[in-house]
Amino acid sequence: MDLNIKGKTALITGGNSGLGIETAKFLAREGVNIILSDKKKGEALEKAKAEVEKEAAMGAKVVTIAADISKNEEVLSLANQIETDFGGAHIVFHSAGARGAADDFLKLTDDDWMKTIDVDLMGAVRVCRAFIPQMQSLNWGRMILVASENAFQPYEEESPYNACKAAIINLSKCLSRSYSKENILFNCISPAYIETPMTDAMMEELAEEKNITIDEAVKWFVKNKRPHIAMERRGKPEEVASMVAFLCSEHASYINGTNIRIDGGSVESAFG
Structure with a gap:
């Protein structure tokens, strides 16, 4: 299927492995310029770049830029570099995150909670805040955030992660109401137990x-x-990436403010 996004530019956070790299491959095949970002420069990120370059078609460029999403100045620097080099990002797939502290609720400290929130929730806030203005200037945007089955079906040992992922869905819905008139669409995916x-x-x-x-x-x-x-x-990363790629496309032009579960049937409720 032609996703009609040739020549667009996509930022993939958490781009050195997993959902990030597989989504990058899908988009690169469609002629999308790819910026792979992760916390640090290094062998893993460069290896990911080489893998994505093998898939790139129609003159798509693949570059890497390191940025720690827990540091606002690094997110802003990432956004500035993408605007300078590519004119801005049309697509952002924000897959960077961490499981964070996991233990019995009464054993988790404020510090445990804040470290998880800083990466899994505030990381998404920083990325959205930095790239929405670029999408406004381009009058076109697709922002895909990663939630989780944990948002609907929480596991007792992962309370900070559960709470953050539920907040991500709420954040995405909020932003979808604020910016859809500017042709910027916000959606979430909720994977479950992916490789x-x-x-x-x-x-x-x-x-x-x-x-x-x-x-x-x-x-x-x-x-x-x-x-x-x-x-x-x-689940396999490519089973998630194919849905993300579709949500980034022109074919998903009426899908906004929703959350799509990619969970192999993991969430028990029909209406979760």
């Missing part, structure tokens, strides 16, 4: 704790911690 570095780390920790293999840890986790996943497996 990403974050869940890989969780599985490595679980495997070590139980003295089992990673594959055994995944099977144990699905059975015991995510029993509502009807498909009984982890």
Whole structure:
């Protein structure tokens, strides 16, 4: 399908792996210029650039710019560089984030909460605040934020992450009401248990704790911690990226202020 976005420019935060890099590949195939951003410059980000460049078509450019989303000055610097080099970003897929502190609620400190909020909620606030003006100038924009199944079906050991992801959905809805008349669309996706570095780390920790293999840890986790996943497996990053790419396209021109669950049936409620 031609997404009709050839020549647009897209920023992908969290762009060195997982959902970020897979979405970048989809968009690069459509002739979209790609800026891959992550917290630090390094081998992982450059490797991601090389992978995306292999997929790039129709003269699409692929560059990397490091920026820590927990630091407003770095987000502003990122925005300024993109405006200087590309004239601004038409598309932002904000996939950077972290699981944050996870423990019994009564053991979590203010510092645990604030560190998670600073990355998972305020990171999105900073990115939106920096790039909405560019989209206003371009009179066209697609902002896709990453929420989670946790926003609807919270897990008791992840209360800061749960709260942040619920807030992301509310933020996206709020912004969709403010800027849609300027042809800027805001939507969320809510993945569940996808093969990403974050869940890989969780599985490595679980495997070590139980003295089992990673594959055994995944099977144990699905059975015991995510029993509502009807498909009984982890999702693949490309299964999420294909939906993100569609939401970035001209074909999604009447989808605004919504949240799309990509969760293999994980959320138990029909109306969550």
